[in-house]
Amino acid sequence: MMGVEHIHALGALAGCEVVALCDPHHESLDRAGAALASSPPPIGAGSSRGTSVARFNSVDDLVATCDFDVAVVATPNFTHRAVLEPLLHSGAHVLVEKPLCTTVSDCREVIALEQATHVRGRVVWVGLEYRFMAPTMRLLEHSRNGELGRLRMVAIREHRFPFLQKVGDWNRFSCNTGGTLVEKCCHFFDLMRLILGSEPTRVFASGAQDVNHLDEMYDGKVPDIIDNALVIVDFASGARASLDLCMFAEATKNEQEISVVGDLGKVEALVTEGVVRTGLRANGWFQCEEDRIGHGDVPASVLQHGAHHGSSWRQHMAMQSAIRKGAPATVTTHDGLMSVAMGEAAHRSIMLGRPVLMSEILAP
Numbered sequence: 001m002m003g004v005e006h007i008h009a010l011g012a013l014a015g016c017e018v019v020a021l022c023d024p025h026h027e028s029l030d031r032a033g034a035a036l037a038s039s040p041p042p043i044g045a046g047s048s049r050g051t052s053v054a055r056f057n058s059v060d061d062l063v064a065t066c067d068f069d070v071a072v073v074a075t076p077n078f079t080h081r082a083v084l085e086p087l088l089h090s091g092a093h094v095l096v097e098k099p100l101c102t103t104v105s106d107c108r109e110v111i112a113l114e115q116a117t118h119v120r121g122r123v124v125w126v127g128l129e130y131r132f133m134a135p136t137m138r139l140l141e142h143s144r145n146g147e148l149g150r151l152r153m154v155a156i157r158e159h160r161f162p163f164l165q166k167v168g169d170w171n172r173f174s175c176n177t178g179g180t181l182v183e184k185c186c187h188f189f190d191l192m193r194l195i196l197g198s199e200p201t202r203v204f205a206s207g208a209q210d211v212n213h214l215d216e217m218y219d220g221k222v223p224d225i226i227d228n229a230l231v232i233v234d235f236a237s238g239a240r241a242s243l244d245l246c247m248f249a250e251a252t253k254n255e256q257e258i259s260v261v262g263d264l265g266k267v268e269a270l271v272t273e274g275v276v277r278t279g280l281r282a283n284g285w286f287q288c289e290e291d292r293i294g295h296g297d298v299p300a301s302v303l304q305h306g307a308h309h310g311s312s313w314r315q316h317m318a319m320q321s322a323i324r325k326g327a328p329a330t331v332t333t334h335d336g337l338m339s340v341a342m343g344e345a346a347h348r349s350i351m352l353g354r355p356v357l358m359s360e361i362l363a364p
């Protein structure tokens with residue numbers, strides 16, 4: 001799924017051409033090839049896509065025989081660590097889908113390898129692309145420019161449909177995904193850190209698998225992925241954040257709603273509708289400005305094919321710009337690690353029934 005979204009996003013990126021596809025699953029390779037063939041020709045070139053693209057079944061073969069500048073890793077979460085190994089050794093720039101890995105210890109190993117294989121100007125970027133949704137970007141501007149005063153609370157609500165079907169049903173088991181609060185919610189933990197400009201200190205969560213996938217069976221096993229949770233996070237700045245996740249809430253207008261409150265005012269983003277509201281306490285009740293920003297400048301070909309309001313395309317533009325300028329990644333492997341660590345802390349809190357200190361999770 002995500003590989004195809006990336007292909008369509010890259011198709012709308014000037015100066016970029018997909019030169020190879022890699023997947024051990026033939027049907028996925030065919031689907032990716034079809035997506036590539038249906039994309040418009042590379043911007044600035046005249047040829048059609050998808051005909052001369054090399055195909056590989058293993059990343060080792062890809063690295064051994066193919067000449068490429070950037071690799072995009074959109075494989076199941078539990079494979080990220082192994083897939084990244086040859087790619088990091090190759091010296092190519094890498095965008096790896098979230099979560100960076102399924103555990104903090106795997107994230108640390110990847111970061112150690114990134115450092116050991118350091119190449120000047122090489123960009124390693126984690127695909128936490130909710131940062132690049134137009135309403136989220138606007139919310140970040142309002143949160144960080146001082147107009148809201150000192151930031152005190154962040155509330156994020158995601159009410160949505162259940163997890164989709166994946167190739168080989170890997171996302172039905174926490175050992176493959178890292179658990180719902182790592183797999184899905186790393187996006188929101190990343191946003192909390194970014195909005196507040198502070199680090200989490202303590203996480204308290206309650207959650208369960210109450211409704212979804214209980215009637216499914218894979219190799220004799222029932223899925224073990226939670227489908228609803230409430231998570232509270234304390235930050236070093238004194239701010240607190242909450243996440244309200246429900247994955248059996250199809251009857252929802254805005255899949256994500258994000259609210260940030262400072263001592264002077266508030267901003268909220270209704271992501272699906274593309275609405276951002278801001279207001280200052282000094283102006284009193286109901287004095288909010290409502291901006292219907294939609295999803296910004298995203299090309300129609302991208303919006304049509306992506307499930308993330310064009311954020312993958314914006315993310316690729318940001319990464320391309322960093323590569324060209326020799327600038328570091330905006331979304332680093334450290335960001336990837338922290339978003340996984342917060343999810344891991346939330347899962348541990350549910351298991352133990354008590355708050356978990358981030359220092360417990362991040363201890364060497």
Ligand SMILES: NC(=O)c1ccc[n+]([C@@H]2O[C@H](COP(=O)([O-])OP(=O)(O)OC[C@H]3O[C@@H](n4cnc5c(N)ncnc54)[C@H](O)[C@@H]3O)[C@@H](O)[C@H]2O)c1
Nearest residue numbers: 001002003022023024025028074075076077097098166167
């Ligand atoms: N950023 C987002 O919002 C977002 C949304 C969905 C998925 N994702 C992430 O994207 C990644 C892929 O998810 P998906 O939904 O596309 O899953 P998917 O099951 O639809 O596709 C994964 C593909 O990877 C292939 N694969 C498995 N092992 C491989 C290997 N060693 N080398 C090459 N290919 C391999 C599979 O055959 C499959 O075709 C996951 O990490 C997932 O968490 C991110």
